[in-house]
Amino acid sequence: MHMPSNASGMPGAPHTPHEPIIAVRDLCFAYGDEPVLDHVDLTVERGEFLAVLGPNGGGKTTLLKLLLGLLTPRSGSVALFGGAPRAALPRIGYVPQYSTARLDFPVTVLDVVLMGLAGTRRGLLGRHWSRDAASIDRAREALDQVGLSGMEKRMVGALSGGQRQRAVVARALMAQPELLLLDEPTASIDPQGSFCFFEFLGTLRGPHTLVVVSHDLSIATSTFSNVAFVNRTLVHSRGAGLTPDMLTMLYGHHEKTCPMGAFITSVSGLFPVLPRMDELKPSDATPPVSPGAPDAPNAPDAAPSPVAKDA
DSSP states (O other): OBOOOOTTOOOOOOOOTTSOSEEEEEEEEEETTEEEEEEEEEEEOTTOEEEEEOOTTSSHHHHHHHHTTSSOOSEEEEEETTBOGGGGGGGEEEEOSOOOOOTTSOOBHHHHHHGGGGGGOEETTEEOOOOSHHHHHHHHHHHHHTTOTTOTTSBGGGSOHHHHHHHHHHHHHTTOOSEEEEESTTTTSOHHHHHHHHHHHHTTBTTBEEEEEESOGGGGGSSOSEEEEEESEEEEEESSOOOHHHHHHHHOOOOTTSHHHHHHHHHHTTSOOOOOGGGSOOSOOOOOOOTTOOSSTTOOOOOOOOSSOOO
16 A cells, blocks of 8 residues: 655655665664564665565564654664655555455455555545546556556455455555565465565566565565565575575574474575675674564554455
């Protein structure tokens, strides 16, 4: 979905060509006394396709909320397009993790895509979207861009999971965002469809910078330009791939005689070889949280979810 403008209605700060799209510096965040992110640094340049991986509860979605300006850092800074995150919202498209919308709700694919304009127009009754000829033509262009040309009259509930998710991406593209943020976009898509979906996302690079949050390590073999690993701290590498050190960050340390240790050794051979952890620039040496632990009590690491069911 397209993120609405800030309270003042003013756009974000102008972006200069040599300025990163995302600049996170020494970021710390906690829910109460429970630390979630500890001295995190991250830079994303224009046109990059970044995968943010990590275990459930490691802080991935919390980081996404900080990028959207939904949370405020305890310390450090977050800048998008050189300014405050909320000021950059008109330039961001967001694809949520999932939706509770009923698939039998009578809404067409075209209706869902047109909702992407809801944050860009105001009327007597507040924000709205229009079904004028120009908006419909724009929606058809977005559907063509995501491979759903000719499906605008179909009911959303009649689409496959992957098609519904493409429709949600088309909705986010309606406002022509420069940055696309996607939270677990393939959570309800079968493994084969997931790889196809990430290949499709790779075609959007260039006019769009993409950041995809996922716990699925297998996507590291997809067409990402960079990979970041989050488990309280963050390690950012150039290129798609995993190393034993990165898997240890995700799963913890295990002896080779342990079944999990054998798993880490075997899985690491399936991915391209990247520099070891000590050759990268980790954000901080603080030990990561235990895999599977929540970010904090009573603070589930999940983002809000609008219209169609992500699948």
